[in-house]
């Protein structure tokens with residue numbers, strides 16, 4: 001029996017604000033335990049939380065980038081549960097008036113995965129369990145999060161991965177989070193149930209908590225769907241429970257300590273005033289958004305005419321895309337600029353992280369100046385690549401490395417003389433070209449390039465050679 | 472919702488308070504009354520929390536929210552001054568389930 005996967009994803013993303021959501025403590029990662037804390041974020045009685053404007057702005061940005069409707073009025077609620085990582089015994093979150101609702105992410109197939117809502121809330125502290133004791137660090141307590149809840153529109157492990165990947169890329173692009181899954185600044189919970197094809201009712205679902213890599217999302221879904229299918233096939237029933245994915249065994253098992261009450265007794269937090277954000281402000285934030293990544297990708301391919309593979313290498317890193325576009329604005333050609341970035345600059349950057357940071361020593365304008373020399377055929381692409389490496393190492397502009405004779409170019413007379421020499425030196429190749437073996441012309445190209453140190457304009461040379469050979 | 476003596480015992484244990492048996496009896500009864508009172512308030516407001524929220528609630532605008540500027544945190548000593556700390560952490564003996 002085949003089953004259909006019905007899956008939704010809840011994603012928590014830590015916002016890259018300087019301070020926590022309700023106090024002025026720093027959000028800096030790490031630090032000695034309990035040194036980024038104050039009465040508010042350790043839940044001392046009588047302390048008053050004050051909402052950080054940047055958190056609202058970033059959440060609205062996220063909402064707009066994910067095609068959501070922004071609620072111009074919103075408030076915070078208390079979500080009650082007792083656990084030592086939560087010093088107040090409630091988390092300040094949003095329940096019935098989230099900041100953003102009803103958006104979507106479009107997959108490559110054109111299918112849209114609905115976004116139910118995006119709300120803002122505070123992160124909890126970190127617990128270390130050791131020798132029968134629990135040690136608590138509240139540095140992370142109060143770090144702002146957004147929770148992005150998808151509709152159960154996802155119907156395969158691949159779709160889930162693509163959804164999460166696109167979400168991550170978009171959030172990075174708009175600059176609201178670094179979304180590092182390994183470091184916990186992006187965490188996914190996956191809800192999953194199975195049903196027979198054609199069924200309209202949902203089956204009983206389980207929730208796989210805290211998945212910390214894109215590929216684990218895919219693997220966890222495969223493992224859990226198999227587990228549920230086995231149970232259903234054997235005539236059993238699925239128990240609604242919280243699961244954990246274990247990457248070492250590639251399997252899914254129920255979580256042991258589940259404070260799994262779904263009754264959080266939400267109510268509006270009386271300490272925090274309801275807040276409004278007017279349409280004008282929303283439009284101002286919309287105007288501040290950069291071109292979104294997948295719009296950019298389409299433009300690179302359809303308007304700039306970049307091949308898909310090259311476009312995909314450049315668009316996904318915001319800083320690389322900015323550098324590329326900066327060079328185009330300075331007059332560099334699309335093709336040479338893209339090829340030099342992908343072929344030469346990326347050869348020094350092995351990891352995703354390095355490309356994401358794109359910490360290089362030359363400006364887009366300096367890069368463009370070099371590209372233009374290649375565009376104008378004053379240097380060939382090999383010289384350009386070599387020069388670029390030297391520029392990257394030293395941070396110095398192209399003219400430091402290109403000798404005047406490199407730039408002089410080859411005069412038409414010299415080129416014609418060289419073409420004649422090339423033919424005289426390779427009579428057999430010339431005959432071959434004459435009799436239609438076109439590839440033989442490469443022998444003469446080789447001769448000319450060697451004599452000119454690679455500086456000859458190969459297209460001009462080809463035209464001349466053909467004329468002289470009479471092919 | 473009725474409060475039992477066991478509930479009060481649990482709460483007392485959680486907040487590190489000890490009570491005599493008479494005190495426990497008294498607190499159980501008082502707690503019950505307090506909860507009943509809260510229930511009464513709840514029932515008397517039509518529309519529940521929605522109603523509470525709209526009563527005289529001032530709304531802050533986006534521009535009035537706190538700007539994102541770091542303020543000094545408290546020292547670790549100060550943060551841990553009312554608890555048993557361990558190496559800078561809050562420490563808890565693992566509780567019975």
Ligand SMILES: [Zn+2]
Pocket residue numbers: 020023024025036037038039040041042142544
């Ligand atoms: Zn604080």
